[in-house]
Amino acid sequence: MASVLFVIDNLGPGGSQRYVAEMARFAPSFGVTPHVCSFRGGDVFESGLIRIGVPVLITPFSKLYGSDGLHALWKVVRYIRHHRIDIVHAFQTNPNILGALAGKICGTRVITSRRDMGDFGMRGSDRLASFETKVINRLADRIMANSQAALDAAVSIENIPRHKMVLVYNGMDGERFSPPDDRTPLRKALGIDDDRCVFGIVAGHRKVKAVEVALLAFRRVKDVLPEALFLQVGDGPERGFLEGEAKRLSLGDSVRFLGVRPDVERILPAFDVFLLSSKTESFSNAILEAMAAGLPVIATRVGGNPECVKEGETGLLVPSGNPEEMAKAMLTLARNPDLRRQMGRRGRERILETFSYEKSREDLRRLYHDLLPG
CATH class of the missing domain: 3.40.50.2000 (Glycogen Phosphorylase B;)
Incomplete structure (x- = not known):
């Protein structure tokens, strides 16, 4: 099975965090061995992932462009090499940057993500947004958007080649979230x-x-x-x-x-x-x-x-x-x-x-399959 390292800012409450946790949980069902890297430890989804046997790497830092950011980068590089990660799949700006750099140092395929409407002010700082646009977008093998609107914004605002973009909608657990017989x-x-x-x-x-x-x-x-x-x-x-x-x-x-x-x-x-x-x-x-x-x-x-x-x-x-x-x-x-x-x-x-989990998992399986030779 392909091994995928999901990289995210944290594993606390939030839509992206829940999505990563659920995709990691279901990963073996679509041919993937999951690993998760978070920049913050002790969050709610971390314990759940560990409980089901998903390895979680914690790499905290105060500034991505500081010395501890460099230390975190090399920690991820070592992890990718040791576990022979096939694909680095990052979510949000800091993970996109650190994950893409670590992946390319190791010669690993990289997927970054767009989960905003090109609102650079939401990406932490103008410096990070500029670096992501000018450097990381070129390093990424694919850039995954979670809506057609986000995909179109990335193409028009950041001039990302459309062939690099792929649309994968968030999936939803229709069993967990369902109307009761009696409310x-x-x-x-x-x-x-x-x-x-x-x-x-x-x-x-x-x-x-x-x-x-x-x-x-x-x-x-x-x-x-x-x-x-x-x-x-x-x-x-x-x-x-x-x-x-x-x-x-x-x-x-x-x-x-x-x-x-x-x-x-x-x-x-x-x-x-x-x-x-x-x-x-x-x-x-x-x-x-x-x-x-x-x-x-x-x-x-x-x-x-x-x-x-x-x-x-x-x-x-x-x-x-x-x-x-x-x-x-x-x-x-x-x-x-x-x-x-x-x-x-x-x-x-x-x-x-x-928008079922099954549909989202199949879209991810196809994306990973297309990136890996053989």
Whole structure:
């Protein structure tokens, strides 16, 4: 079997991190011996990988372009040589850079990734973004995008040859994320009456997620439907600001901050409608999880969101930064339970047909097979 070293910043909560952990877990089923390199130890997915026997290399550093970054590079080089790694597959900017350099020093095939819309400000620094564009893109054998929108942005903004780009959508576990036969116990556990319309969002509390826009939209909804409830799952640097916004908007206990939850699959079925208010989004795992759980989705019309949310079929798309239009969409679904159920059913069908783990694994298997001689 081919041996693949997945390289990622960390193995904490996050869409890319979960994707790497799941692909490593399933790797033997598509002919791959997995190894994982993370720049931070002690995260939630690390222990799970170790428990199932996936080797995890931890290579911490403070600055990629400092002396400890060089030490981390040589540590990865030694690992690749010792374990005879066939392919280095990196995710995010720092891993793309370190993984590509280590791989090319060893003469190993390299796949880097694009999981943004060409937003260089999200890549850590202008220096890193410039180095990745001018050097790493040339070293990589393939560059994998997780949406057509991200692929097109990489070609147009970074002038990456289209033949180097490959599209592999994120996969979703349709068994783990599925609608329950009876959601009443889930709602009861959260103290929510069955007759309340519950909007929910699962997102890191960061500026790019623009959760404050969803709060502004919910304020307008609550003026019409006083019993509506808004659940927020996640945490991050904007948490204090968002709690302040909820207070400023006099939303009281109709907005609940649930923090980071390891059991998101048990929380989602308590929602009636899933929201995503991001300013930019390459491809959202949170949307896929919500659709797999049988929820209709209201999302901003940015990046790869329209590739998974089919307008009028599995959800509604609204302009970014527009609480008025989001509120209209929320009221449309709040007033129409049959439409919610119909969209939720179609959304789950779409996950199973197009965005399953099985489909993603097969796409990866084909990508690795194409890179390796013989």
